[in-house]
Amino acid sequence: MRPAQAIHNWQADQKGDPGLPEQKPEYVSAFRTLYGYAKPHMWGFIGVFCCTLIAILSDLLQPFLMKIAIDDNLLSGKNDYKGLLTICAIYLGLSLSSLLFTYLQSNMLQNIGQSIVSRIRKQLFGHILKQSMRYFDRMSSGSLITHVSSDTEALNQFFNQVLLSLFRDGLTLIFIIVLMFQLDTQLALYCLILLPIIWAIAIAFRSFMRTTYQLARTRLSRLVAFVAENLSGMNLVQVFHQQKEQEKQFNERNSQYFQANLREIRTNVVFGRTFDILSNLSIAFVTWIGGNAVLGQHLEFGVLYAFITYIRQFFQPINTITQQWNTLQSATVAITRIWSVFANKPDVMDRELAPVDLRKEELNEDEDERQASLSSFSLEQVKGRIDFNRISFSYEEGIPIIRDLDLHINSGELIGVVGTTGAGKSSLISLLCRFYDVKAGSILIDETDVRDIPQATLHRLVGLVQQEPYLYSGSIIENIRMFDKSISREDVIRACEFVGADTIINKLKDGYETKLSERGSGLSAGERQLISFARIIVFKPKVLILDEASANLDSHTEQLIQNALQVVSQDRTTIVIAHRLSTIMQADRIIVMSHGEIVEQGNHQELLEHDGHYKELYEHSQGNVAV
Structure with missing residues (x-):
């Protein structure tokens, strides 16, 4: 250019x-x-x-x-x-x-x-x-x-x-x-x-x-x-x-x-x-x-x-x-x-609510419905229902990552997503968070297209805990509330107690005022993960996503996350992507993905009885691999 x-x-x-x-x-x-x-x-x-x-x-x-x-x-x-x-x-x-x-x-x-x-x-x-x-x-x-x-x-x-x-x-x-x-x-x-x-x-x-x-x-x-x-x-x-x-x-x-x-x-x-x-x-x-x-x-x-x-x-x-x-x-x-x-235009941008021309006798029905849906959308009233309506996505033209995927998640449901590397699990979450836009189909939250929700609202609505948590240079308390002064110290401490991070933080010399260096060096992977988990809790998202969040945790820290997850997932739509099947065995429903498609879904016991991809993954996780 x-x-x-x-x-x-x-x-x-x-x-x-x-x-x-x-x-x-x-x-x-x-x-x-x-x-x-x-x-x-x-x-x-x-x-x-x-x-x-x-x-x-x-x-x-x-x-x-x-x-x-x-x-x-x-x-x-x-x-x-x-x-x-x-x-x-x-x-x-x-x-x-x-x-x-x-x-x-x-x-x-x-x-x-x-x-x-x-x-x-x-x-x-x-x-x-x-x-x-x-x-x-x-x-x-x-x-x-x-x-x-x-x-x-x-x-x-x-x-x-x-x-x-x-x-x-x-x-x-x-x-x-x-x-x-x-x-x-x-x-x-x-x-x-x-x-x-x-x-x-x-x-x-x-x-x-x-x-x-x-x-x-x-x-x-x-x-x-x-x-x-x-x-x-x-x-x-x-x-x-x-x-x-x-x-x-x-x-x-x-x-x-x-x-x-x-x-x-x-x-x-x-x-x-x-x-x-x-x-x-x-x-x-x-x-x-x-x-x-x-x-x-x-x-x-x-x-x-x-x-x-x-x-x-x-x-x-x-x-x-x-x-x-x-x-x-x-x-x-x-x-x-x-x-x-x-000169670079963002691929993902907020849609503006188009003004309605009252002089027109007819309105485009889809546009009229979209505007009505968006104008009535309220963060406080969100229930958390998620619909992936026959979506397709690719990072590069001609190399599809997700193919015609159709998935519907009820509000308050705990969903586990498993699959081999490259199955499209993280891409699915990136589309829900709108880091990228779908090539075809639509993603709805409470019947509102995520492309119609302002990104600032969407990112308060959807909380994401990733495998590699990122911490900024600054105190622990500022890292948890992300420098948002409207969040009180008491709320931060309550969130840390909620996820079990309070004990670890209080052992540090300066407690919640302990200064962290870039990326939180000096803390273990599990400690950084607990702090990032408390960060999500304090913002009270309606939808919670854990993207391989327990992959780098020891068994004790993973148990802390599991205990916190059981409580925090109540009345909240939760999606957990995991390599460790123990993380999602108690999920309401488990989605098994392969090559960008859903190949199986059901609860843990149903999928084992199905004798398919999930059972194979489970046996691998238990060490029962045929020679």
Whole structure:
């Protein structure tokens, strides 16, 4: 997808959000889109422009003062000490003025730049949080980390370095040319010959430099993604003694990034040194032409002195701009990458309740029924009946995971779901939680399609305990109530007592205020699972799902979960996915899945008598495997 089209698609999705800029898709570019973020700071940019203007004039008038001192005083033989003191005082005042307004412009631009980048970073993280699970299936965490950190930092450098250079050095060039024409028109015209040469060099380097900087950032993204992947799977790396292999792969990626950086540096050095050589040749040329004019008494010495000073200053802003060229290229690449993230539309989105046009005599019956169902849907009144109506689903086209599955669960029913790996058990739960949408059919909760229920409501309605619980950095109590201050400490403690986690937590040094590190390291798998179970209980879901929640628990902890489950499943629809059949033997009904289909269902005893898939799984779990 082209960047312009991607940005257009993203903007079309973001209509109604006043914080995001709207652009015409066919003309939009990365930097033009930034105008929407810069527009609220227009008065600040005007202030920066004014400060920059005063600072530049303060710098550039100093050589002109020296020209006056040399030609109108020293070489004229006036020996006007009072006039010289006046010129010195003005020179000092200009120096102080340059210092003051340079300080002001830098601080003002820093403040504007940081505000814009902070806003983009906030919206970028918020946009990533809204993405569907399918997006995270195809995007590495390292790439997303790079977008939020490195790419936004490249934007920050654009505002604080590149934009400042364009303001300051661009105006400096213009004023230097004006002052050179004021001093001597013929000599100024000779110097203008340099402009086409400079332009040609810049064009020649531009495409090559952009490719170089994009290569460096891409390899950095891959390196970060590899490190993130290894840190998250460090236990596997160590268990299977993969340290040397992973170090080898890291060194390969690090070497590739190193080579890309060297290429970037070499390109920058060649580009910069080309201008240095051109600067020195220009000064020599002006000195030769101007010196002959002075010797022939066609030019005043003070004018030549000022001209040489200006020609030096002429190349200083050019050198500064070229030094920022790599930052400009990095920012261009970063903006394109950031907007490519914004261009991604979530696969799963809330449906808006369409307004009813009372002037129409007829309404679509299905739409009318859907709106009536949704408007009457209340979280407090949910009973918990679930209907999977002939659903089909696949992660990739042509590879079906669930095929025409039809399942109806009564409110308050405890359902066990078993099957071999790849049978579609977890996919079924992901569809109920609406991490993905079905390809065909529908899933209803109390006769309301889950696609018509706002996701925030659905996720309060359906509580999920997964096999690998995730805990955040923070206290135990905050991890349980998920930083929701409306949930009291007493409710948290009651939930922990309910699942049997209270005893374990009270043994810790700081009890419920114990600080957990990322992913809850320091706690056993069973202890983390109990805390995640208490987290679900405290939110009081109408539907409870345990997805292999007891797979990593010892027998004692599993018994605690079983005891809690018997109580918490009362008057609540409960779905338990389990490899350990002991977890679901007492279920009201057991669903046996194979290759995305329900092949058997019934209670434990009925399925054993059926002498089918379930009996085979049960015998395997008991160790009765025929040789």
